[in-house]
Amino acid sequence: VSNLFTGGSGSGSGSSGSGLTKYDSDNGQAIATNYDFYVMLNAADSDVSAKVVGQNGKDASKVTSSANEEETLKLDFYEKDGKNYVTYTLGSNSYEAEVTSAEEVRLYVASSARKDANDKSGVKVSISNTMSIPVYIKVSDDDETSPRFNVTGRSGQVKVYK
Numbered sequence: 001v002s003n004l005f006t007g008g009s010g011s012g013s014g015s016s017g018s019g020l021t022k023y024d025s026d027n028g029q030a031i032a033t034n035y036d037f038y039v040m041l042n043a044a045d046s047d048v049s050a051k052v053v054g055q056n057g058k059d060a061s062k063v064t065s066s067a068n069e070e071e072t073l074k075l076d077f078y079e080k081d082g083k084n085y086v087t088y089t090l091g092s093n094s095y096e097a098e099v100t101s102a103e104e105v106r107l108y109v110a111s112s113a114r115k116d117a118n119d120k121s122g123v124k125v126s127i128s129n130t131m132s133i134p135v136y137i138k139v140s141d142d143d144e145t146s147p148r149f150n151v152t153g154r155s156g157q158v159k160v161y162k
Contacts, residue, residue: 020134020159022104028161031138035108036101037086041148042112043119044068050121053088055097063093070150073123077105077156078130090123105135109149111142122148129156137161 023030040052044066053073054062065071074089077099084099099105129135134157139149142162151160 017154017159020136020157022134023136023138023159023161028136028138028159031106031108031136031161032110032140035106035138036099037088037097037105037107039073039107039109039123039149040111041109041122041142043115044121045115051090051123053090054095058097061095061097063088063090063095065090065093067091068118068120070120070122070124073125075107075125075127075135077128077135079132084131084133099131099133102133104133105129105131107135107137109137109139109142111139111148113141113143114146114148122146122150124150124152126152127154127156127158129154129158131156133157134159 035056037055042048042050044050049064049066050068051065051071052062071091076087078085085096086099087094087096127135137158137160139160139162142149
């Protein structure tokens, strides 16, 4: 018996993820070294921004926040004028980037353990994919008891590896 609401590995609602098995053999670890987009999650008092979302190799394409709170992150993958795009929105900041891969989108999430009870930095993530290509997400080093990366909803071809 499968759970209709989890849709494969990872959390979040929707029936996405079934049938997407490309990175199952290493639980998505290959994504950590070859990705198109990234999310970095740290404590608010770290040397870098607490939350950074961007396109690999393109510094101008990122949105950041240093708020010590759980914020909303929306990842919308879609087709427009014959090309694929993603709009990532972190709080009130957003950026639209062209997806250059023709086969799939790989998103790497580099997280970290929480420092203490006052460390509230994290994201509630909503992922929507209406493209014809799948989105694979690898989450690494997230806090086991209080994750910084929390998938609250997803639709379309999306698979999350933790």
